Amino acid sequence: MFQPVDHQKTANAVVEQIEDLILKGVLQSGDKLPAERDLADQLKVSRPVLRDALKLLEERELIQARRGGGTYVADLIGPIFSEPVVQLIARHPSAISDYFEFRRGIEGQAGAQAAMRAAPSDLVRLEDIIHRMQAAHEAEDLHAESRLDVAFHHAVGEAAHNVVMLHTLRSCYRLLENGVFYNRGRLYHHPTARIELLQQHKAIAEAIRAGDPVGARRASEEHIDYVRGTLAEAEDLDRREQLAGLRRGHSSKIPPRS
Incomplete structure (x- = not known):
């Protein structure tokens, strides 16, 4: 699912890839992301770069970290009606x-x-x-x-x-x-x-x-x-x-x- 990152291995390139997977429905609400070490290895980026990317995605409310339980795609299916x-x-x-x-x-x-x-x-x-x-x-x-x-x-x-x-x-x-x-x-x-x-x-x-x-x-x-x-x-x-x-x-x- 995750591909090695180009663009000089920046956090923004990681963010773009994960956002694209969410937008296209590959990553869905509630899906658990791989552990930090595994995800960094799949993306071919350093763990500090990955952490910066995950922090930005969390600020955008696209993912959420659960204490001791990993990182998950947020509930993105908003109500069609109030x-x-x-x-x-x-x-x-x-x-x-x-x-x-x-x-x-x-x-x-x-x-x-x-x-x-x-x-x-x-x-x-x-x-x-x-x-x-x-x-x-x-x-x-x-x-x-x-x-x-x-x-x-x-x-x-x-x-x-x-x-x-x-x-x-x-x-x-x-x-x-x-x-x-x-x-x-x-x-x-x-x-x-x-x-x-x-x-x-x-x-x-x-x-x-x-x-x-x-x-x-x-x-x-x-x-x-x-x-x-x-x-x-x-x-x-x-x-x-x-x-x-x-x-x-x-x-x-x-x-x-x-």
Whole structure:
């Protein structure tokens, strides 16, 4: 990952390399940097130069040193919404429609760009996730399927090779992981959703692998449309079941006619 430093082995050259790795998503929030001795050796710089570089990165709040625990990439996935807006959305579920509209557009664009730009290692990663999705599906491991769902979309975003899109998607998926907009577990408990979602993810991966941007965009948009429609269907069923329960409860209290 780390390459020997040129530019007369200055601290700024070290900073530029580590910043570039962070910007391009190679180094991610929470990743631990190698020990000082090892990192200096990989970069081919002196330890004093490395310390100066790490100090500057820490001042820029890109890394953080933990006493006795090493140096880590800071939590760089800032909130796409402020906490008050998140709470506002939670109180007004109608905002979910806007969320899906946003995701449909950005997921479609990410899929199309991934089909045009994915490197061989990106394709290997997507294929690996699909294989793990298949295994989780066969094992009926709903938690793993749900977790791999997010990992798959992360991988598509990285394969698009657009750093602004990448960090936007990561913020968006953090909201998804935290259940701000909907509970993914509920989606995977739908009677037909598990097989449908697996096939949709396979279709997106296949279009990207084939270098088909139109097909990748279409498959990504259809996937979001399905998720949106399935969740709406589940919510409608819940409302009808709740109403039926109220009616049963009320009728049980009415004394029979004599």
